[in-house]
Amino acid sequence: MSKKQTGFPRLIWLLAGGVACVSGACEREQPSPADREPERKAALLLAQAQFTKEQVPGGKSRVVPGPAKLTLVYPDSGRWTCEVLEDPDSNVFHKAMPFDLPGERPGILTIAGNAAPQPAILKVWRRGPDGWSSTVLWEARFGGKFNRLRDVEIGDVTGDYRPDIVVATHDQGVVVVLQKVGTAWEPTEIDRRPETFVHEIEIGDVDGDGRNSIFATPSAPNKVDGTPQPGWVVMYQQDGNEFSRHVVAEFGARHVKEILVADVMGSGRPNLYVALEGQLGRSVAPHSDEDNVEIREYRFTGTEPTGTLIATLPDKQCRFLNAGDIDADGKAELIASTYKSGVWIIKPAGQKWTTKLIDRDSSGYEHATTLADMDNDGTLEIYVAADNQQHLRRYRWIGAESERTELCGLVKGDITFGLMPCLNPDCLATR
Numbered sequence: 001m002s003k004k005q006t007g008f009p010r011l012i013w014l015l016a017g018g019v020a021c022v023s024g025a026c027e028r029e030q031p032s033p034a035d036r037e038p039e040r041k042a043a044l045l046l047a048q049a050q051f052t053k054e055q056v057p058g059g060k061s062r063v064v065p066g067p068a069k070l071t072l073v074y075p076d077s078g079r080w081t082c083e084v085l086e087d088p089d090s091n092v093f094h095k096a097m098p099f100d101l102p103g104e105r106p107g108i109l110t111i112a113g114n115a116a117p118q119p120a121i122l123k124v125w126r127r128g129p130d131g132w133s134s135t136v137l138w139e140a141r142f143g144g145k146f147n148r149l150r151d152v153e154i155g156d157v158t159g160d161y162r163p164d165i166v167v168a169t170h171d172q173g174v175v176v177v178l179q180k181v182g183t184a185w186e187p188t189e190i191d192r193r194p195e196t197f198v199h200e201i202e203i204g205d206v207d208g209d210g211r212n213s214i215f216a217t218p219s220a221p222n223k224v225d226g227t228p229q230p231g232w233v234v235m236y237q238q239d240g241n242e243f244s245r246h247v248v249a250e251f252g253a254r255h256v257k258e259i260l261v262a263d264v265m266g267s268g269r270p271n272l273y274v275a276l277e278g279q280l281g282r283s284v285a286p287h288s289d290e291d292n293v294e295i296r297e298y299r300f301t302g303t304e305p306t307g308t309l310i311a312t313l314p315d316k317q318c319r320f321l322n323a324g325d326i327d328a329d330g331k332a333e334l335i336a337s338t339y340k341s342g343v344w345i346i347k348p349a350g351q352k353w354t355t356k357l358i359d360r361d362s363s364g365y366e367h368a369t370t371l372a373d374m375d376n377d378g379t380l381e382i383y384v385a386a387d388n389q390q391h392l393r394r395y396r397w398i399g400a401e402s403e404r405t406e407l408c409g410l411v412k413g414d415i416t417f418g419l420m421p422c423l424n425p426d427c428l429a430t431r
Helices: 010-015
Strands: 026-029 043-049 051-056 060-067 068-076 077-085 092-100 107-115 119-126 131-141 146-157 162-168 175-181 184-192 199-205 211-220 231-239 242-251 257-263 271-276 295-302 304-315 317-322 333-338 345-351 352-359 367-370 382-387 391-398 402-409 414-421
Touching: 043 107, 068 092, 068 107, 077 402, 092 146, 092 211, 107 162, 107 271, 119 146, 119 162, 131 184, 146 199, 175 211, 184 211, 184 231, 184 242, 199 257, 211 257, 242 257, 242 271, 242 295, 242 304, 257 317, 271 317, 271 345, 295 317, 295 333, 304 333, 304 345, 304 352, 317 367, 333 367, 352 402, 367 414, 382 414
Parallel strands: 026 077, 092 414
Antiparallel strands: 043 068, 043 092, 043 414, 051 060, 068 077, 092 107, 107 119, 107 146, 119 131, 146 162, 162 175, 162 199, 175 184, 199 211, 211 231, 231 242, 257 271, 271 295, 295 304, 317 333, 333 345, 345 352, 367 382, 382 391, 391 402
């Protein structure tokens, strides 16, 4: 069902210039019948927003959001090919990820957003003989200006040993847990805060009690005028039939959009990593680091966190943190992708951490990044959507340095909000 496209948040309009799949190494392929499609075993999933111009009275034009866009990039015998899906029911995909849960036919899960009154939509896409089709798992209106699903993670957070879907939303601060009941996914709101954007969800057992906690990053609505944007990092834990809420960290003039739960130290228990963004507005007596991104590590005893500053990056924002062993030394490191200053590697070294710039010539408002072993050589590669440079790039470690390869072009003006690998061929198969 096609819905009329409505206006998009002014923030995106202001930030759309200078981001984009043109030509390059990527060869565009349109969906085709199954008897002409090659077998797809792996893909990179780029969740995107795209923009078009429409005429307005007086002979002028304005930029408006187009249909939500999902670009699938496939490795194919030494080259990379692209397939593009568009969804006229929404005007942005914020994330796309493999969907292969018990009792479900495998596919690709997407979260999308709209301006009110159009709903936010959670869908799963599956390939059939005539191409891709979608099924709505859940849609919702939250009562604000925007209905946007901003992040999603899958994991057992209710203690029944079955995977749940946890979703963060804009702009009424709603956090939702969806549980499979029969053939439907039933939503339970575990938090709601008016005029609040929830940017990120992470799931993990950080205190070793055998239960997964949910972490989220609510903040005041996005600011583009330089005024402060306060924010929080919060943790939810199931407590009987309810979820208790605990504040991990509160920031009066700064906020966090990106967090990561990962076992970087190899202890067998993950820690929480937080990318605290630089202050937008200046305080009366600003600290020298307020204008920089700070990467902090939080370790937990029960619900009590202990935070440590592990890195400072010369940038205003960092929207992607990843963890993994990318240099084949047997130890994990953090990969941080910032707005303008590039891609960074943050590596534990004894009781300290070292910071190294991988590529200064890589940037983007989101700067979507993921790690994956797409070439099956046993070592993770770094994949980066450098929207400002209009390239999807791969970094492979050769000796002590990284080797950069341009995989495909990105369309000027697009914003890549999410980048994830799909290594399960069942999610891409035609059935």
